Amino acid sequence: MREFETKNNQEKFTCGEFEYQVIRSARKTMTLEVRRDGNIIVRAPLCTGLPRIKRFVNQKQDWVLGCLERTKEYREEKPLSAELSEAKRNVYIRKAKETITKRVSYFAKLMGVSYRNITIREQKTRWGSCSSEKNLNFNWKLILAPPEVLDYVVVHELCHLKEMNHSKAFWNEVEKVMPEYETHKLWLKENGWRL
Numbered sequence: 001m002r003e004f005e006t007k008n009n010q011e012k013f014t015c016g017e018f019e020y021q022v023i024r025s026a027r028k029t030m031t032l033e034v035r036r037d038g039n040i041i042v043r044a045p046l047c048t049g050l051p052r053i054k055r056f057v058n059q060k061q062d063w064v065l066g067c068l069e070r071t072k073e074y075r076e077e078k079p080l081s082a083e084l085s086e087a088k089r090n091v092y093i094r095k096a097k098e099t100i101t102k103r104v105s106y107f108a109k110l111m112g113v114s115y116r117n118i119t120i121r122e123q124k125t126r127w128g129s130c131s132s133e134k135n136l137n138f139n140w141k142l143i144l145a146p147p148e149v150l151d152y153v154v155v156h157e158l159c160h161l162k163e164m165n166h167s168k169a170f171w172n173e174v175e176k177v178m179p180e181y182e183t184h185k186l187w188l189k190e191n192g193w194r195l
Helices: 050-059 061-076 086-111 140-144 147-159 168-177 181-194
Strands: 003-007 010-015 018-025 031-034 040-045 118-121 128-130 136-139
Touching: 010 050, 018 061, 031 061, 040 050, 050 061, 086 118, 086 136, 086 140, 086 147, 086 168, 128 147, 136 140, 136 147, 140 147, 147 168, 147 181
Parallel strands: 018 040, 118 136
Antiparallel strands: 003 010, 010 018, 031 040, 128 136
């Protein structure tokens, strides 16, 4: 193992076949994350010594290598939308605009909230967003997801009109409208890349 760089509480090291980044912050526990893009991140409390971090990563080495193998498979598989012709993609975008507009209208009435504009885009990493001006953005690829997952993203963004954060109060608002939201959130986390 050797150190690569240290910058703003972020350090890079190598362990066997892989590199990992250490991010120190005011937290109590140490976690290890293998991202879909193959990046590996260790989040550690500020006072954690380097030998302890290295032992932690060594103990998880087999698990990390397994995850890296799966992320490689993910990256080699093409998402559904990659196979679409321009014409077919435009059909889906129009359908997404129509469907999402209806679902936003339905849930906004149900929740007693108002919004300004709805924009349909193709973001790489986001399914939706809500601005402080009450404008809503949604990824057209949601039309390729199960309808209840699309509804979850709509409810999620509308709840930001009440709570502009991801606090406990925010998730309570989501749960009021959609008690089973965690199932849909998990589906998106595990399968969103396929869309």
